[in-house]
Amino acid sequence: MATDYDAPRRGDSEEAGKNSLEELKSRRGDAQAASADVDDGETTESYELPGADLSGEELSVRVVPRQQDEFTCSSCYLVHHRSRLAEVTPDGQLLCRDCAG
Template structure:
């Protein structure tokens, strides 16, 4: 909405008393029509990466079991090397990142 900064200022009581019923209804309709409900998943599906055709691709990842010198942090649930162990209280292993 454009504002004329040269026009005399009106107080709230002036605005309430001078606004007509039609103006108030129009403002309410404008405020309600500004709400847009967008589903984030629909938005993400419409984007395509340039030059990337992954329709025939198969991704393969080799999963390695947790090693003897690794632990799973009870806070972030990531697997870390034992050198990253910050505390071992009551069997709860916590990494240095989560302990900080």
């Protein structure tokens, strides 16, 4: 069905005559009041600040010793697989690709 966009709209013109300026202002105020921000207490309660006291918390991490095919980088002190070894310095220090490059 074709729509003639130049023709006056019947529904809008009828409603425009019924609504007074004061009524429109009161509707706008009601709509703004309904959409006001509400501070959620749940959001702030779940957020922990850095340096918070975590003395009561326990970690359950299984520590695995360094394997035969791994090395510790002498610059960043991370344990890497031997495939990440970039160079061995003259004094015997091992460097990973990230630190050497």
